[in-house]
Amino acid sequence: MSENSTATTSRGVPVEDPTPFGWLTTTDHKRTGRLFIVSSMLFLVVGIFLDLLVRLDLTSATDFVSLGRDGFAQGFTFSREALTLLFLIPAFLGVAIYMVPLQIGAPNLAFPRAATASFWAWKVSGVVLIGSYIGNGGPYGGWANGVDLHLLALSGLVISLLLGSIAVATTVMTMRSPGLYLDTTPPFAWSALVSASMLVVSLPVLLGQIGILYIDHRYGRVFLAGNYGIWERIDWIHRTPQLFIYVVPILGVTAEIVLATAKRRVFEPLAMYFTLGLVGLFGFGAWANFSVTGEGADIIDGLEGVVLVGLYGGALLGTAGLLGLLGLALIQNREMPKVSTSLLAALGAGTLVLFGALYGLIGAAADWLEIAGRGNDGNPQLRMTTWVTGQQSVLIYGAGLLGLLAAVHWWAPKIWGRELNDLLGILNFLVIGGGALLAFLGPALSGLFTEQPDFVYGDPNATAIYASWVDDTGAETFSAIGVAGVVILLGGVALLLLNLLISVGMKKGIEADEDPWTAQSPEWMLPSPPPIGQPDQLPTLVSGTPLLDAAEAEEAAV
Amino acid sequence: MTGTTPTLASGGPQRPRAQLVATGFACAACSMMMAGALGLYMARRHASGPHPGHDWLNGLAVPNPQLVYALLTLVASMVTAHWALWASRRRDSAHAWTAIATTIVLGLGFINMVMYSLNRMGLEIGAGEYQNLAFATTGLALAIVVVGLLYIGLMGLRSLGGSVGQQGSTALGAAVFFWDFAVLAWAVTWYTVYVVK
Numbered sequence: 061m062s063e064n065s066t067a068t069t070s071r072g073v074p075v076e077d078p079t080p081f082g083w084l085t086t087t088d089h090k091r092t093g094r095l096f097i098v099s100s101m102l103f104l105v106v107g108i109f110l111d112l113l114v115r116l117d118l119t120s121a122t123d124f125v126s127l128g129r130d131g132f133a134q135g136f137t138f139s140r141e142a143l144t145l146l147f148l149i150p151a152f153l154g155v156a157i158y159m160v161p162l163q164i165g166a167p168n169l170a171f172p173r174a175a176t177a178s179f180w181a182w183k184v185s186g187v188v189l190i191g192s193y194i195g196n197g198g199p200y201g202g203w204a205n206g207v208d209l210h211l212l213a214l215s216g217l218v219i220s221l222l223l224g225s226i227a228v229a230t231t232v233m234t235m236r237s238p239g240l241y242l243d244t245t246p247p248f249a250w251s252a253l254v255s256a257s258m259l260v261v262s263l264p265v266l267l268g269q270i271g272i273l274y275i276d277h278r279y280g281r282v283f284l285a286g287n288y289g290i291w292e293r294i295d296w297i298h299r300t301p302q303l304f305i306y307v308v309p310i311l312g313v314t315a316e317i318v319l320a321t322a323k324r325r326v327f328e329p330l331a332m333y334f335t336l337g338l339v340g341l342f343g344f345g346a347w348a349n350f351s352v353t354g355e356g357a358d359i360i361d362g363l364e365g366v367v368l369v370g371l372y373g374g375a376l377l378g379t380a381g382l383l384g385l386l387g388l389a390l391i392q393n394r395e396m397p398k399v400s401t402s403l404l405a406a407l408g409a410g411t412l413v414l415f416g417a418l419y420g421l422i423g424a425a426a427d428w429l430e431i432a433g434r435g436n437d438g439n440p441q442l443r444m445t446t447w448v449t450g451q452q453s454v455l456i457y458g459a460g461l462l463g464l465l466a467a468v469h470w471w472a473p474k475i476w477g478r479e480l481n482d483l484l485g486i487l488n489f490l491v492i493g494g495g496a497l498l499a500f501l502g503p504a505l506s507g508l509f510t511e512q513p514d515f516v517y518g519d520p521n522a523t524a525i526y527a528s529w530v531d532d533t534g535a536e537t538f539s540a541i542g543v544a545g546v547v548i549l550l551g552g553v554a555l556l557l558l559n560l561l562i563s564v565g566m567k568k569g570i571e572a573d574e575d576p577w578t579a580q581s582p583e584w585m586l587p588s589p590p591p592i593g594q595p596d597q598l599p600t601l602v603s604g605t606p607l608l609d610a611a612e613a614e615e616a617a618v
Numbered sequence: 619m620t621g622t623t624p625t626l627a628s629g630g631p632q633r634p635r636a637q638l639v640a641t642g643f644a645c646a647a648c649s650m651m652m653a654g655a656l657g658l659y660m661a662r663r664h665a666s667g668p669h670p671g672h673d674w675l676n677g678l679a680v681p682n683p684q685l686v687y688a689l690l691t692l693v694a695s696m697v698t699a700h701w702a703l704w705a706s707r708r709r710d711s712a713h714a715w716t717a718i719a720t721t722i723v724l725g726l727g728f729i730n731m732v733m734y735s736l737n738r739m740g741l742e743i744g745a746g747e748y749q750n751l752a753f754a755t756t757g758l759a760l761a762i763v764v765v766g767l768l769y770i771g772l773m774g775l776r777s778l779g780g781s782v783g784q785q786g787s788t789a790l791g792a793a794v795f796f797w798d799f800a801v802l803a804w805a806v807t808w809y810t811v812y813v814v815k
Contacts, residue, residue, distance in 0.1 A: 226647070230636050234639050257643070260650075261647070272751060275750050279750060280746075283751075293658075348657070
C-alpha cells in the first residue's frame, strides 16, 4: 500500500501525515530511517567533493590549485567531518533505525520520537556545520564566532547521533520478540547493537573535549593555541581504530547478505556474534591517544605502539574470523550462489574492512618497530603521513560506500517496495570499487615512498609545508592517482542516486513481493514495504531465520 | 489523509525495562563525556609542571567546607530519591510526592551552593588555564545534575500524575538511577578538580 494513496488502512488504522509536518513529527521508524539514509547520501556528495578539492591541492608542486593556502586546512577538516559524521555513521544508523525493529519482531523503535528528534537535530547541526565553514569558521578558520559555531554544531551532531544510537541499542536489548534471544538475533541487528553501544561509549569523549575547547576558545584561549589547537584533539574520530566502530554495521550487512544468499546458517552462530563484537571492541580507545594526551604530532613508541598494534590485530582477527565463517557457509552451499549487486558489494565491503585492519596493523607495526627508520632521524611515522588517508579511503570509501550499495540494493524492496536495477548496480559496484582502489593507492604510495604529511596539526604554515613536500618527491603523481579515484567515486555515487531515481522515483524498478530474494530473516515476512504509520506486525519469533526454518521444514516434509 | 499525525500504536512484545536500559546507555555516555573532559584536565595539569611547587590554581583558594556541604546535600538527595522510589512502589502517593519535592529542593540547593562556592573562590572564566578547565569540567558535571533533576521531576509527574502503577515506578526507577549516576559524576569531578586539583 502506498503511504499516499489512502487515508486509513483496511482496519481503520490511520496512516501518517504525508505532508512535511508529518515527516517532521513522524513516530514511524521507517520514515526516520529513510530520512537518515537519503540525507546522508546527499551529505556524502559534499564530503567527496571537498576531498576532491583537498587532493587537487596536493597535485601541484608550486601552490595549491583549488582551495588555496587559506582554505586548504579548513577543506581538509570539513571533508573528514562530512565523510564520518555526516555520512558513514548516520547512513548505517539510518539503515539500523529502519531495519532493526523489522528484524527482531518489534512493532516500532523503542523511542521513535527520540529517533526523529535525533534525525532533525543531526540535520540542523549538519547544516550549521556547513554554514560555519562557509563563514570562514571551523578549525583553522579566521572568524572566531564561526569557530565557536563549528564546535556547537559538532556537539549537536554528536548528541543527535548518540540519541539515535541509544534508541537502536535499546530496541535490540529490550524489544526483541519473545523467544528471540541475543544469540539468535539476525546478524545485522546484532552488529547495530555492537556499533551503537560502542558509539555510546566513545563519541561522548568528544563531547567532553568540545566542552573544554569551546570554553577555552571563546574565553581567553589560555592553553589552546587559538583555532589551531582544535583539530589535533578531535581528529581521532576520523581515524582508526575509531573507524572500526563505524564499519561494524557494514560487516553485519555482509553477514546478512552472504548467509541469505548461501541459504545457510552460519557454522557457529556464537562465533559470528563474538567476531562482530571483537571488531567493535577493538575500535575503542583512539580517543585516549589523540585527544587526551594531545600527542597527535608526536612519535608513538613503547606501550602506545603495543596498544595500537594490539587494537589493529584484534580488529583484524575479528574480521578474518567473521569472513572465514561466512566463507564456510558459502562453500557448504551445494548450489552456485546467484551473483547480484548486493552479494558482490557485501563481499567487497567485508574484504575491504579486513584489508583496512591489515593495512593498519602493518603501518602501526612499522612505526612501533621503527622499520626503515620510521620515527627516527626526522623521518615521520607512517601514521603521520598520507598512509593514514589511504586507510581512511579503504574504510570510508571502499567499505563504507560498497556497504551502503549492498544494503540499499538488498533492502530496497523492504524500504521502497521496488528492486533496484541490478545491471546498473553491478556497474556501480565496479565503479565504486575501482574509484576506492585508486583513492586508496594514491595516498598510500605517497605516504610510503615520499613521506608526504597527512596533516600538520597546529602549524600555521601547514599549507606551505604541504606545498614544499610535493616538490621533487613524486608525490604529485601519487596525488593525481588519488584525485582520479575520487572523481570516479563521485561518478559511483551519482550512479547510485540515478539508480534510485529510476527504479524508485520513476517507479521503473520491479515491484517486490514479500521475499524477493528467498532470504531468511524476519523482515522478509512483512509486506514490501511495510505500511507506514502502522506497527510492524510479525508473529512471535523463536529464531532469527524463520523463513529458512520454514523452508527446511517443508523440504523435510517432502 | 487524516490531517493529523497519529501516534504509531505501540504494543506487541515491548519489554518493560526499555527506559531503564536507555538510561543505562545515557549514563555510560555521560560517564565517558566526563572521562574525556577530566582526562584532558589531568593531562593539562600534568603538563603544567610539578605538584607541589607550581601554582596551578593561580592563587585561588578552594572553599573546601562549602563544596563538601554541597556534596553532602547531593548525597542526601540520593536518599530522598530512593525514598520516592520506595514509596511509589508501595503506591504511596503522599510519601512519593514529598520525597520527589525534597529531592528537587535539595538538588536546587546543591546548585546554589556550588555557584556560591565558585563565586567565593573567584573562579573567573578566561583568567587562566585552571580557571577555564575547572569552569568547563564543573559546567559539564552541573549539566548532568540539571538533566537528572529535570528527569526526576518529569518522571515524578508522569508516574504520580495519574496513579502510581508498575510502569510509573519503573520510569521513576530509571530517573533515580540517573540521579545516582549524576551524584557519582559530581563526586568524581569534585575530587579531581577541587580536592586533588
